[in-house]
Amino acid sequence: YWRDWSSDVCSSDLYHIPEIVPQMERSVRFIRHHASEYGIDPARIGVSGGSAGGHLSLMLATRGGPGKPDAKDPIDRESSAVQAAACFFPPTDFLNYGKAGESALGEGILKDFRSAFGEVPQEPEAKRRFGESISPAHHVRAGIPPVFLLVGDQDRLVPMQQSELFLEKVKAAGGTGEIEVRPGQAHGWKDWENDVERFAVWFDRHLAPS
Numbered sequence: 001y002w003r004d005w006s007s008d009v010c011s012s013d014l015y016h017i018p019e020i021v022p023q024m025e026r027s028v029r030f031i032r033h034h035a036s037e038y039g040i041d042p043a044r045i046g047v048s049g050g051s052a053g054g055h056l057s058l059m060l061a062t063r064g065g066p067g068k069p070d071a072k073d074p075i076d077r078e079s080s081a082v083q084a085a086a087c088f089f090p091p092t093d094f095l096n097y098g099k100a101g102e103s104a105l106g107e108g109i110l111k112d113f114r115s116a117f118g119e120v121p122q123e124p125e126a127k128r129r130f131g132e133s134i135s136p137a138h139h140v141r142a143g144i145p146p147v148f149l150l151v152g153d154q155d156r157l158v159p160m161q162q163s164e165l166f167l168e169k170v171k172a173a174g175g176t177g178e179i180e181v182r183p184g185q186a187h188g189w190k191d192w193e194n195d196v197e198r199f200a201v202w203f204d205r206h207l208a209p210s
Contacts, residue, residue, distance in 0.1 A: 016118030017134045021059050025080035028060060029067060032078045044207040046084040048199050051158060051187065052116070054090025054149075055136065058166065061085040061147060062139035084206040086148040086199035089158045089187060092166035093137040095128065098159040105131055109157065140169040146176040148202040150195055152185030178202075 028045065035042035049057040064081035071077050091097070097104035105127065106114035117134075121127045132138040147170055149163040163179050170177035180198065182189055 017055075017116055018118055020056060021063070021134070024056050024060055025064060026075070028064060028080040028082060029075050029078040032080075033075045041209075042078075043083070044209075045082050046086065046203045046207050047082045048086045048196070049090070050088035050193075051090065054087030055092070057085050057087050058090050058092060058136035058147070059134075059139070061145050062136045062141070082145055084146050084148075084203055086202045087150070088192065088195075089151045089155055089160075090136070090149065090162065090166075091158050092162045093135045095131040095135060096137075096165065098161055103127075103131065109159075137166050137169050140166070140173050140175070142173050142175075144170055144173055144175040146202070146206045147178075148199065149177070149179045150182070150198060151179065152182045152187065152189060154184055155187045157187040176206075 028047075031038065031040075031045065032042040047057045047060050049055075060080065060082050064079065066079050066081075067075075067077040069077055091104070091110075094104045094110075096102060097109060102108060104110040105120045106117040110116075121130050147167070149167065151158075151160045151163045153160050160181065167177040167179055182192075185192075
């Protein structure tokens, strides 16, 4: 599987979320195109990440799809779809952040991460469309790959509500999703990266050859 820890990138002034997502999709196409060189099965690719990296992983899980058959670049002909995802405490809906109707497009809880969003439209309808475009919860559709989320119930930066909301949509679309909660834990906990072993179990269950 492909592990993506993109928190620092998404919190910087260098790149913005709308610019990063297409590059993430391009990365999956590149990996799939070179699968034989890497010794992997192009039909079984999983992705994981934490926090902002979890958000980008879910953007891949919800938005990934077929390439362009007539593209000049053979990489662009490949699919950007992944077949499973596992994430730590990911943001999933910037328009309903912590509660319904609460915007976090570089404001509210995420006011200190304004640079990650680039230019956010201020006209209400344009702002709504922008928020939906970068929120994985608004891209959930039938056929979404299996998703596993690991969160702390005392997280104030990315409320557990974000994972609960996302999984509600996954299940409503007929998908497979699971959330595991760490009681009393916030945005990360001691040795939290060791919990990536839980992800390995998830990927073995959903990516291993039958």
